[in-house]
Amino acid sequence: MSVSLKNKLVLVVDDEPLMCECLVDIFESVGAKVIQAFDGISAFELLKSNKVDILLSDIRMPGGDGYSLMKQIGLELNYKPMMYLCTGFSDVSVQDALAVGVLKVFDKPFNVSEMLDIIFAEVNKRL
């Protein structure tokens, strides 16, 4: 079954615009609607003003890193999107990430098909 994320709202967060552009491309290619933010703070604003289904964030960012964002979501957001972290370096342990509700931590560079499969599987699980 090919991956499809139609009708899902995806928020990609990375301080590097080119990286965001790649992620937007990836999710748009499987039919999702994608919005992007370049730091944790503006990402949280977007989460409040949009019902985001899937959140994919980089960890190391100035202006609020991805890990704090996840924690903040758990504490302050009234809903919980599917949360994924991307990391260029394992500066957060997997246990800590899972403890705040992150579903999976992807290491950069990541295998796009694999990543999509995992997300798709999770989406199906929730149906």
Next chain:
Amino acid sequence: MKILKYILFNLVFALIYFAAAKLGLSLATVNSSASPVWPATGLAIAILVLGGQKMWPAIAIGAFAANFLTPSPLVTILFITIGNTLEALVGSYIFNKFSKKSPQFLENQSVTVGIIAASLIATSLSASFGVLALIYSNSLVWAEAGNVWRTWWVGDLLGALVVAPLLIAFGSSSKSFKIPKVSLSQVFLIIVSIGTLYSITQIIFFSSNGHRFLFLVFPTILLFLVVYGQLGAHVLTLFICAMSVVFTVHNNGPFSGGNLNHNLINLQLFLAAVAVTTLTMIGFKKSGSLRLPGIVLTLSWALSGTLFYLFHENQAAKDQTYLNNIILESEINIKSRMSSYENTLLSGVSLIGSSNRRLKVNEWASFLSLLKIDQRHPGIKGLGTIWPVSHQDLIKYESKIKSEGILDFQIHPLPNHDSLAEAGKKFGNHYIVTFIEPLKSSLSARGLDIGTEPNRRLAAELARDTGVPHITSKITLIQDYTQRPGFLLYYPMYQIGKPIDTVEKRRSFFKGWVYAPFVADEFFKGLLGKYSDQVDLYVFEGNNTTSEALVFESGTKSNTATTKKFDLTTKIELSKRNFSLGWKKSNNFISSFDTTTAWVGFCGALVSLLLGMIVVILESVGRRARVIADKKTHQLEEHEMKMLSSARLSSLGEMAAGIAHEINNPLAIISVKTRSVSSEVILNFANKGKILSDLEKIDQTVFRIAKIIKGLRAFSRDGSKEPFSLIQLSVILNDTLGLCAERFKTSGVELRISKIPPIEIECRGIQISQVLINLLNNSFDAVRNQNEKWVEVVIKAQNDNWLTIKVTDSGPGISIEIQDKIMEPFFTTKDIGKGTGLGLSITKGLIEDHNGKFFVSRESIRTCFVVQLPILQSTEQKGAA
């Protein structure tokens, strides 16, 4: 076969030992078996050292044979043989012990010390055996034992010290002997050394009083050591010792004259000093350069040599004064004796002149018996009268005297001279001895015409003409059958009351002479009085001291073997005749020379050696310290290198996370974009623009990664051995920022870089990168948790070849107390485990390697580090770095 060789060698060495022993015995003076120098000892020790202790039979045989020919009983000879053999065995044993295993503190002096120790101990054995043996055979009494023991011991010791080292050195080096090539400067040195040797030999041995210049020997040995090496020094020592001994044995040279015992002690002290000096200097040479100890030694010798000279002169002056006093006294004695002779004659003159009538012969005889001249004036052979008689009156005179009672009176001439007739024809008169008493010793003189012999005639006439007593020149008295030199003393008589103030008046009023014959021997005997055994007197007639003119020699006979060189020559006038007196100190001369001067010299030589030894030890200590310091420095340098690399690593570790992140991000982008391009291709190139744009982004991203990798270069190598090269400043900055920028961005620290001057700087790029990374990291750490977070880098290139880089951060400044300390290694204000504090001191080192300056700016309230670098290195700077 081996046994044959063994026996042969033993016999050969025994023969050599025998020869050496005979040589030593020929120098025996104190006791027929104890010599002042015994070279055989040195030979024996050398034989056993070189040939092995198994050669002891050679010594035993040689010693036995040598002593066999001395007048000693067999037991004595056996004892002495055992003593000599033991001496060689013990001496070689001790020497071997020292030369094999030398204690650390002795180092190269061990051979010297070994020879000295071996000599001292072994020789005392031999001396003890020898003395005991001699006492046992009653050749020696206990009272003399001490003296003989000392002579024996010192003789053997000197033989060992002088001969053994030379032979051992020669024996051990002969294997590697080759003719060395000689350069011009060496030829010059050889000429100088031979000239020096000739000069000092002349000064010391062949001139009078050479003793005071003995210290010249020491620098000569040093010179020979420098020019000819160890063997040369040994040979010279042997030469000097041999010369000294030979000259002294022949009562010549610097150790002769005066007390024999003192001379021997002086000689031995000198030989010991020379031998020890040679050995010690060779030790110095072995342990390093001779230059500094040589200078110290020469200065010290100059000092002690001067002291020695002054001591010597002082004592020589005292001796001279003493001798002068003796001479003065003796001359006074001589003059007074002659005076008394003249007075004796005068009493005769007075007797004759006191009455008008002629004196009768028996009156003369009683006069003389009263006078008792043989008791009072032992030299005078008799007292007599001489009357001038004209030739015509000769026969008449004879008869007249005969008739007065001298029945056997017969006028006769002196044998082998003019006959009476000839004399009468020549001179017209005769001088006849008429009275002479005591008769029994002078019978042949009565009736003698002394006018027939020119010397007698001349002196008589001089006396007559001058009115003053005269003596003849040296003659042989007619009454002396031993034909010793003698004189006649004439006292002229004149008619009483007549004026005799001119020669003519004296001749006209002349009556005759009272005269006395005397033998020179008996005249001068005993005139030296209490000094007769301390001084030898030689009396010569006239002004020359030729052997024909010799009239008298006093005889301690200790100077017979020498040339007749006198310590002093004086002149004296006795009864109008000149005599030359030669004075010589005999062996018993109570010289103020004791052995003090020699001991002063000996101690001076030893002190010089001690000073030299101190210098050598200091030098070797210094050398060792330098070796240790060099090693430590080397270790330190290695350690520093290790710390540098560990600092690099820790710096790298700090940034590893950031670098990994920086690389992974672009990789992810490349991966995604590649996938995107693939999908577009699959979709049949529909969106060409997107494909091209994606591909370009891939390309850019690749270079992004490459930049980061380049930045890693800063950590790949140490960089300190790399040459300086011209590098674009911007390249260095980009490398640095490629590594650091990510961290800054992630943590929200603003990194402000001023405009980079577009210049090339001559440097080691890697090291400059390391410096900048270090500074940026430090600043980053300082501000990451502050409210205000920024780091500013300002780069300015000035016209005077200086590039200034200022790294300022928003952190608080560095307090004054810490400002100086922060450049020190290991100083850190970070918590334990965070940062090693190495960075700034290493940074400083790296900048200084570039001839630049690194310091904390005092103008900024914030923390501001300033790096100043020369844009172009000058050639010297490059060399220095």
